[in-house]
Amino acid sequence: MNAEYMKEESGANVHVRRAIAYTVLVVISFLCLFWFYILIINATRSKGELTQGFIPFPSSHLLDNWKGLISGTLPVWKGLRNSLGIALCSAALSTYFSAMTAYAIHVYDFKLKKFMFTFILMIMMIPTQVTALGFLQLIGKMKLDDSFIPLIIPSIAAPAVFFYMKQYMESTLPMALVEAARIDGAGEFRTFNGIVIPLMKPAIAVQAIFTFVASWNNYFTPALVLHTDTKKTLPILIAQLRSADWLKFDMGQVYVMIAFSIFPVVVMYLILSKYIVAGVALGSVKG
Amino acid sequence: MKKAKRSKIVSYNKWGYIFLIPFVVVYLVFQLIPLFSTIYNSFFENYRSGLKQIGPNFVGFENYRTILTNGDLLTYTKNTLIMWGLGVVPQIIISLLLGAWFTDPSLRLKFQRFFKTVIYLPNLIMASAFSMLFFTLFADSGPINSILMQMGIISQPYTFMSHVWSVRFLVAFLNFIMWFGNTTILLMAGMMGIDISLFEAAQVDGARAGQVFFRITVPLLKPILVYVFVTSLIGGLQMFDVPQILTDGTGDPMRSSMTLIMYLNKHLYSKNFGMGGALSVFLFIITGILSMIVYRFATGKKED
Numbered sequence A: 001m002n003a004e005y006m007k008e009e010s011g012a013n014v015h016v017r018r019a020i021a022y023t024v025l026v027v028i029s030f031l032c033l034f035w036f037y038i039l040i041i042n043a044t045r046s047k048g049e050l051t052q053g054f055i056p057f058p059s060s061h062l063l064d065n066w067k068g069l070i071s072g073t074l075p076v077w078k079g080l081r082n083s084l085g086i087a088l089c090s091a092a093l094s095t096y097f098s099a100m101t102a103y104a105i106h107v108y109d110f111k112l113k114k115f116m117f118t119f120i121l122m123i124m125m126i127p128t129q130v131t132a133l134g135f136l137q138l139i140g141k142m143k144l145d146d147s148f149i150p151l152i153i154p155s156i157a158a159p160a161v162f163f164y165m166k167q168y169m170e171s172t173l174p175m176a177l178v179e180a181a182r183i184d185g186a187g188e189f190r191t192f193n194g195i196v197i198p199l200m201k202p203a204i205a206v207q208a209i210f211t212f213v214a215s216w217n218n219y220f221t222p223a224l225v226l227h228t229d230t231k232k233t234l235p236i237l238i239a240q241l242r243s244a245d246w247l248k249f250d251m252g253q254v255y256v257m258i259a260f261s262i263f264p265v266v267v268m269y270l271i272l273s274k275y276i277v278a279g280v281a282l283g284s285v286k287g
Numbered sequence B: 001m002k003k004a005k006r007s008k009i010v011s012y013n014k015w016g017y018i019f020l021i022p023f024v025v026v027y028l029v030f031q032l033i034p035l036f037s038t039i040y041n042s043f044f045e046n047y048r049s050g051l052k053q054i055g056p057n058f059v060g061f062e063n064y065r066t067i068l069t070n071g072d073l074l075t076y077t078k079n080t081l082i083m084w085g086l087g088v089v090p091q092i093i094i095s096l097l098l099g100a101w102f103t104d105p106s107l108r109l110k111f112q113r114f115f116k117t118v119i120y121l122p123n124l125i126m127a128s129a130f131s132m133l134f135f136t137l138f139a140d141s142g143p144i145n146s147i148l149m150q151m152g153i154i155s156q157p158y159t160f161m162s163h164v165w166s167v168r169f170l171v172a173f174l175n176f177i178m179w180f181g182n183t184t185i186l187l188m189a190g191m192m193g194i195d196i197s198l199f200e201a202a203q204v205d206g207a208r209a210g211q212v213f214f215r216i217t218v219p220l221l222k223p224i225l226v227y228v229f230v231t232s233l234i235g236g237l238q239m240f241d242v243p244q245i246l247t248d249g250t251g252d253p254m255r256s257s258m259t260l261i262m263y264l265n266k267h268l269y270s271k272n273f274g275m276g277g278a279l280s281v282f283l284f285i286i287t288g289i290l291s292m293i294v295y296r297f298a299t300g301k302k303e304d
Helices: A002-043 A062-068 A075-108 A114-125 A129-139 A149-156 A161-172 A176-185 A188-199 A201-217 A220-225 A234-243 A251-283 B001-039 B062-069 B072-103 B111-122 B127-137 B141-149 B164-192 B197-203 B207-219 B222-236 B239-248 B260-269 B272-298
Strands: B044-049 B052-058
Touching: A002 A251, A002 B072, A002 B111, A002 B127, A002 B164, A002 B272, A062 A075, A062 A251, A075 A114, A075 A149, A075 A161, A075 A201, A075 A234, A075 A251, A075 B001, A114 A161, A114 B001, A114 B272, A129 A149, A129 A220, A129 B001, A129 B260, A129 B272, A149 A201, A149 A220, A149 B001, A161 A201, A176 A188, A188 A201, A188 B001, A188 B197, A201 A251, A220 A234, A220 B260, A234 A251, A234 B127, A234 B239, A251 B111, A251 B127, A251 B164, B001 B044, B001 B272, B044 B062, B052 B272, B062 B072, B062 B272, B072 B111, B072 B164, B072 B207, B072 B222, B072 B260, B111 B164, B127 B164, B127 B239, B164 B222, B164 B239, B197 B207, B207 B222, B222 B272, B239 B260, B260 B272
Parallel strands: none
Antiparallel strands: B044 B052
């Protein structure tokens, strides 16, 4: 009888707990999405409509706001092109060279191997901000100020991407494969490009997405490096919008601009969310 | 024969060095040299006063003495930690709860993929765009005030941007929303690694869900929780985009939301390299110490 009672209680318990879980999940999801709902609604409103208070239904001025934005003073298309170019180059360089670094540490035996691995893990957490001062002085001396190069090339040395690649290699790249390629007479460089890179495709895809997003969203360094208006990336344009006398600004256009700068990443995420979420879990360090 | 074989191995292994060249060169040029020149700069007086350039003159530890004694560093460290703390506490609590629910087989929650997709989404949103959005939403004549007035909760618009704690809470809330999905996924990975027989044994002994959570899940997750906590602190010390955009770099009201990196950014813009250098070194030392803790956990060196 006692056992039966317990079972019944735990059954009711599960229902209650499930109800609580769903309630919290719905509230949390609301807190994640509500802001974007207002963003989309307000992007469709005209300047006049926006001053009349919030109405939870879309209006018909999205296209007008968009046209107003691209014919305005902000170089949004240039910003998009700059952001896209920098982010794509960073993602390509970061994944390719991190795979190469991981390959060096994974496959070869050399004196400094252990030291290098430890060193890269140690520097993984050092933020770029603390070296920004020297970085700016250096690129000034190299005549690379106001150029995209200092925003792209440094992504070759990405400790976190390296670490992911190294872990992935440990589970998917058998040494026998490398040896077989050697016996077939392939050079080390060809083995890496022809066999290892194709094998690493899933890891490269996941890390390319993360590097792309990080670069796309980056504000601190680009804001310090880029000065010419036509070279600026989207986050800098957003900041400019904030420091402009925004009361004079057409608020409908401000909403469209915000939507415009987050739209590409959101679309990419909705298509690839399954892989991205799985990628985060894979990249976690097991305690 | 033997000799030839050895030289063959050596000739392979030299490729280890060759493949490391891009990383080492780029790291050296764009990270290590800047780090040393930042440290070097911190010992010099070097700034602009109006049109006049002062220095660079060697001043020893004078810059360090100045940032440590003029009170700014303390204020901005406090601001940064307050806004980080306000965000990280709900972040870890909610992540633990959601992680436990997602991994609990007895709950069998539906729409898991939908919820996971939604909670991770804010992490990918451009922080500056998200902050700009919040600035417009919480403006005096913005939609949030409009909604609150329509609902009859307030009669006058609340000036979110001119109250110390409302700005701090907005920053903390944005940080929370952007990071709890990431933490949930990390903790879930940890929870799924816990031996299922422990939960079964607890169930046989008649443990309640709350007891299982606090007596089994949380203690076994301790290493990952420490990892999450410390990496979040390192991230928190770098807090910049959100308060910078939300307050237009001023950290207002009365610099109560000015963070350490916003302070550094100010020095970098005004080209005060001496003070900027000393501040960078200060941040470097703190993150260095915290990184050592993370490193110990990441490489699995157990203390107990």
